[in-house]
Amino acid sequence: MADDISLKKIVEEAFSFGEIYIAELHKEGPFDYHLEIQDLDYPSTSSKELGYDFYELINEFTQNSLKSMLGIQRWKDISLKRYDTTKLDENNFSIEVGLAIERENYVISVTDNGNGIEPENLKRIWEPKYSTCGTPGRGLPRVIEIVDKYNARVDVQSEVGKQTTFTVYLPIE
Numbered sequence: 232m233a234d235d236i237s238l239k240k241i242v243e244e245a246f247s248f249g250e251i252y253i254a255e256l257h258k259e260g261p262f263d264y265h266l267e268i269q270d271l272d273y274p275s276t277s278s279k280e281l282g283y284d285f286y287e288l289i290n291e292f293t294q295n296s297l298k299s300m301l302g303i304q305r306w307k308d309i310s311l312k313r314y315d316t317t318k319l320d321e322n323n324f325s326i327e328v329g330l331a332i333e334r335e336n337y338v339i340s341v342t343d344n345g346n347g348i349e350p351e352n353l354k355r356i357w358e359p360k361y362s363t364c365g366t367p368g369r370g371l372p373r374v375i376e377i378v379d380k381y382n383a384r385v386d387v388q389s390e391v392g393k394q395t396t397f398t399v400y401l402p403i404e
């Protein structure tokens with residue numbers, strides 16, 4: 232990543248990393264994967280670290296979405312066909328990655344229409360080692376670390392069987 236990078240570029244790069252894998256999914260069935268960026272000027276930051284951190288964060292949300300929809304644990308599971316391909320035909324799965332500016336914040340979001348999270352588990356998902364997928368449960372605690380480092384805030388909204396949205400509010404310096 233270049234020294235000077237805007238959050239727009241970070242979000243676009245994180246999104247396009249998934250595109251090659253999603254193209255593999257498309258061979259098996261429909262899957263809507265799209266990017267929604269509010270048409271604004273996004274100033275550059277010279278912090279390389281912010282670039283890496285937010286790239287990681289967007290990837291974590293996207294992987295969690297794929298896990299909830301297809302049981303995919305990591306991107307390469309798509310190429311290895313480690314998922315139930317029939318699920319693609321039965322559901323109109325979608326993941327939307329978004330970036331906008333709201334008041335003094337960048338708003339980065341990932342929305343999926345996977346299984347959703349039961350209301351009683353909404354608090355627990357942030358706990359280290361909490362996982363309903365037999366995976367380490369390290370992702371969301373890592374998200375909290377990143378969010379805290381930048382004085383950002385993260386929020387989750389979910390409806391079981393319908394959709395889940397993770398939103399990060401990052402203060403514009």
Ligand SMILES: Nc1ncnc2c1ncn2[C@@H]1O[C@H](COP(=O)(O)OP(=O)(O)OP(=O)(O)O)[C@@H](O)[C@H]1O
Nearest residue numbers: 295296299347356362363364366367368369370371
């Ligand atoms: N988009 C989502 N849809 C449904 N459930 C989710 C979603 N994102 C997170 N969760 C729930 O939150 C739990 C914790 O997520 P977290 O990323 O911390 O761990 P993990 O993905 O299970 O393991 P790891 O991230 O270490 O691979 C998940 O196991 C799942 O139950």
Ligand SMILES: [Mg+2]
Nearest residue numbers: 291295370371
């Ligand atoms: Mg995870």
